[in-house]
Amino acid sequence: MPVIEARELTKIYGEVRAVDQISFEVAPGESFGLLGPNGAGKSTTMRMIGGTSLRTSGTLLVNGLDPEVNGPEVRANLGVVPQQDNLDNELRARENLVMYGRYFGLPYSYLRPKAEELLQFAQLTEKAAEKVDNLSGGMKRRLTIARALINEPRVLLLDEPTTGLDPQARHILWDRLFRLKEQGVTLIVTTHFMDEAEQLCDRLIVMDHGRIVAGGSPAELIRQYSTREVLELRFGSERNASLVDQLRDFGRLEVLPDRVLVYTEDGEAALEAVRHRGLVPVTSLVRRSSLEDVFLRLTGRSLID
Amino acid sequence: MSTEQQVVRPAGRGALASWVASNSSGNARAVIERGFRVIRNQNWIVIVSGFFEPVFYLLAMGFGLGQLIGDVPGPGGQPISYAAFIAPALLATSAMNGAIYDSTWNVFFKLKFAKLYQGMLATSMGPLDVAVGEIFMALFRGFLYALGFTAVITILGLATSWWALAMIPVALLIALGFAALGMAVTSYFDTFQQMDWINIALLPMFMFSATLFPITVFPEAIQWFVMALPLWHGVELMRQLSVGHFEASTWVHIGYFVAMSLVGIGFTTRRLRALFLR
Numbered sequence: 049m050p051v052i053e054a055r056e057l058t059k060i061y062g063e064v065r066a067v068d069q070i071s072f073e074v075a076p077g078e079s080f081g082l083l084g085p086n087g088a089g090k091s092t093t094m095r096m097i098g099g100t101s102l103r104t105s106g107t108l109l110v111n112g113l114d115p116e117v118n119g120p121e122v123r124a125n126l127g128v129v130p131q132q133d134n135l136d137n138e139l140r141a142r143e144n145l146v147m148y149g150r151y152f153g154l155p156y157s158y159l160r161p162k163a164e165e166l167l168q169f170a171q172l173t174e175k176a177a178e179k180v181d182n183l184s185g186g187m188k189r190r191l192t193i194a195r196a197l198i199n200e201p202r203v204l205l206l207d208e209p210t211t212g213l214d215p216q217a218r219h220i221l222w223d224r225l226f227r228l229k230e231q232g233v234t235l236i237v238t239t240h241f242m243d244e245a246e247q248l249c250d251r252l253i254v255m256d257h258g259r260i261v262a263g264g265s266p267a268e269l270i271r272q273y274s275t276r277e278v279l280e281l282r283f284g285s286e287r288n289a290s291l292v293d294q295l296r297d298f299g300r301l302e303v304l305p306d307r308v309l310v311y312t313e314d315g316e317a318a319l320e321a322v323r324h325r326g327l328v329p330v331t332s333l334v335r336r337s338s339l340e341d342v343f344l345r346l347t348g349r350s351l352i353d
Numbered sequence: 354m355s356t357e358q359q360v361v362r363p364a365g366r367g368a369l370a371s372w373v374a375s376n377s378s379g380n381a382r383a384v385i386e387r388g389f390r391v392i393r394n395q396n397w398i399v400i401v402s403g404f405f406e407p408v409f410y411l412l413a414m415g416f417g418l419g420q421l422i423g424d425v426p427g428p429g430g431q432p433i434s435y436a437a438f439i440a441p442a443l444l445a446t447s448a449m450n451g452a453i454y455d456s457t458w459n460v461f462f463k464l465k466f467a468k469l470y471q472g473m474l475a476t477s478m479g480p481l482d483v484a485v486g487e488i489f490m491a492l493f494r495g496f497l498y499a500l501g502f503t504a505v506i507t508i509l510g511l512a513t514s515w516w517a518l519a520m521i522p523v524a525l526l527i528a529l530g531f532a533a534l535g536m537a538v539t540s541y542f543d544t545f546q547q548m549d550w551i552n553i554a555l556l557p558m559f560m561f562s563a564t565l566f567p568i569t570v571f572p573e574a575i576q577w578f579v580m581a582l583p584l585w586h587g588v589e590l591m592r593q594l595s596v597g598h599f600e601a602s603t604w605v606h607i608g609y610f611v612a613m614s615l616v617g618i619g620f621t622t623r624r625l626r627a628l629f630l631r
C-alpha cells in the first residue's frame with residue numbers, strides 16, 4: 049500500500065488554484081520531493097496531507113486513510129516540519145518538545161528521555177531551559193525539526209527544511225535525514241533548492257502554478273529534459289543577448305540576464321568551438337546538468353527569483 | 354465547494370462517532386496541561402492585573418460616584434447602596450469580557466499570528482480537542498477572577514446573602530455562553546480590523562445593560578431591546594443572587610444563558626473546521 053496516494057487533488061482559495069488536480073503516489077521508505085518556485089502549491093499540498101487544510105476536490109489517502117476523516121489517526125504517524133516555525137513562544141525549548149509529545153498523548157516516562165535525546169540531536173542541550181524567543185533563527189529551525197520527531201513518525205513531512213540554515217547546519221540536517229531514511233522513515237520534502245532535491249530525493253515532482261509539470265528521479269528528469277553538460281558563458285550583460293544568433297547551432301540555449309547557457313553533451317568541446325569562432329567570453333564554466341536546468345526547460349523561468 | 358469531494362467513511366461508525374473521530378483524539382487534556390504550564394511560566398503581574406480591573410471600577414464608581422448617588426432601588430425594590438448595585442454587574446461584565454477576549458482575540462492571535470494551533474493540529478489532536486481545551490482554560494481564568502471578586506465584594510460588605518456564593522458558578526455559565534459564541538464568530542474573521550467589530554458591539558452592551566444604572570431610566574421600547582441582550586440577563590441574575598432575592602425572572606435569566614451556551618456550542622461545533630482547518 050502506498051504511503052500517500054493523491055488523485056486529482058485540488059485546493060482553491062477564492063480565485064487562486066493553489067493546487068490544481070495533482071496526482072501522485074509515494075511508496076513506503078521512499079524519499080519524495082516536491083520541487084517548485086514560491087507559490088507553486090507545495091505547502092498547501094503538505095497541509096492537505098496532514099489534514100490541517102481541507103481540500104476542495106479530489107481524493108487523498110495517507111497510509112490508506114483519508115486525513116479529513118481520520119485526521120488524528122493519520123497524524124499520529126506523521127512528523128510535520130512546517131515552512132514557518134510555529135514553536136510555542138510561551139514555553140521553553142525543552143517544554144516545546146515535551147508538550148508536543150503530550151499532544152500525541154504520549155506519557156511523560158517516554159517523553160522525558162526522548163526530549164533529552166532530541167535536544168542533543170538538535171544541538172540544543174545547553175539551551176533546553178531557554179525561552180524560544182531567545183533562540184536564533186537556526187536554533188528555532190532545529191528545534192522545530194526535533195519536535196517533529198517526538199512521536200518517532202513513520203512519515204516525515206518537511207516543508208523547506210533547510211531554509212534559514214547555514215551551509216554547515218544544512219549538511220548536518222541532510223545527514224540526519226539520511227539516517228532516518230535508512231531506518232525506513234518515508235520522507236516528503238518540499239524545496240526550491242535543486243541541490244537539496246538532488247541530495248535527498250529518490251523521486252520528485254516538479255510543480256508550477258499548482259500543477260505537476262514533470263516527475264521522476266533526479267537523474268531521469270535530467271536525462272529527459274536536459275543534456276549531460278551545460279556550458280555557461282558570460283559575455284557581459286550587453287553582449288549576452290546579441291551573440292545568441294551566433295551560438296544557435298551549438299544546441300539548445302537559455303539566455304539569462306547575466307549569462308548564456310548552452311546545453312550540450314560535451315561542454316569542453318562546445319567551449320572550444322565557441323572560442324574557435326572568435327567569440328571570447330569574459331568567463332566560462334562547464335558543469336553537469338542539474339534540476340535547475342530541468343526547471344528552466346519546463347517553465348522558462350529560474351527556480352529562485 | 355465540498356460537493357464534488359469523495360470522502361471515504363470508515364464502516365460501522367455512527368455519524369456522530371465518526372464526526373468526533375475526525376475532529377478529536379480525545380486529548381483536550383493536553384491543551385489544558387499546556388495552559389497551566391504557560392500560567393506557571395507567566396509573569397504574575399499579567400494574571401493579577403486581570404483581577405484588579407473590576408475591583409478598580411468598583412472602588413472608583415461604586416464608592417466614588419456612589420457618594421453622590423446614595424442608595425438606589427435593588428432587586429425587589431429594596432434600597433441598596435450604589436456600590437452594592439453595581440458590584441454584581443461588574444462581575445457579570447468581567448466574566449463576559451474575559452470569555453470574549455479569550456475566545457476571540459486570543460484565539461485569533463494564536464491562529465493567525467503565533468500559529469500555535471497549526472502546531473497543535475499537526476499532532477494527533479483535532480480541532481475539537483483544541484476548542485474544548487481552550488474554552489476550559491478560559492473558564493478556569495474566569496473562575497479565578499470570579500472567586501477573587503466575590504471575596505472582595507464580601508469583604509466590603511456588599512453581598513448580604515449566602516446566595517452570593519452562587520455568583521461564582523453563574524459567572525462560569527455566563528463565560529461559557531459568551532466563549533462558545535465568541536469562538537464561532539471568530540471563524541468568520543480574517544483580519545485584525547474585522548476583530549475590532551467585536552469591541553464595537555461590546556462597549557454599548559456594557560453601557561446599556563443596566564450595569565451602572567437601572568433599566569427603568571430608558572423609554573419602554575429601548576428597555577425591550579436591552580432585555581434581549583445577554584449581558585442584561587447576566588447582570589440581573591448576579592444582582593438577584595447578591596442579595597438572595599428571587600422571582601420568576603430568575604429562571605428566565607438562567608434559561609437565557611443555558612440556551613445561549615447550547616446554541617454557542619452547537620454553532621462553534623459547526624464552524625470548527627472553518628475556524629481551524631483553513
Ligand SMILES: Nc1ncnc2c1ncn2[C@@H]1O[C@H](COP(=O)(O)OP(=O)(O)O)[C@@H](O)[C@H]1O
Pocket residue numbers: 061064065066067084085086087088089090091092093631
Ligand atoms: N491560506 C491561504 N489563503 C489564501 N491563499 C493562499 C493560502 N495559502 C496559500 N495560498 C495561495 O496558494 C498558492 C500556493 O501557495 P503555497 O502552497 O504556499 O505555495 P508554495 O509552498 O509552493 O510556495 C499561492 O498563490 C498562495 O498565495
Ligand SMILES: [Mg+2]
Pocket residue numbers: 087090091092131207
Ligand atoms: Mg511553501
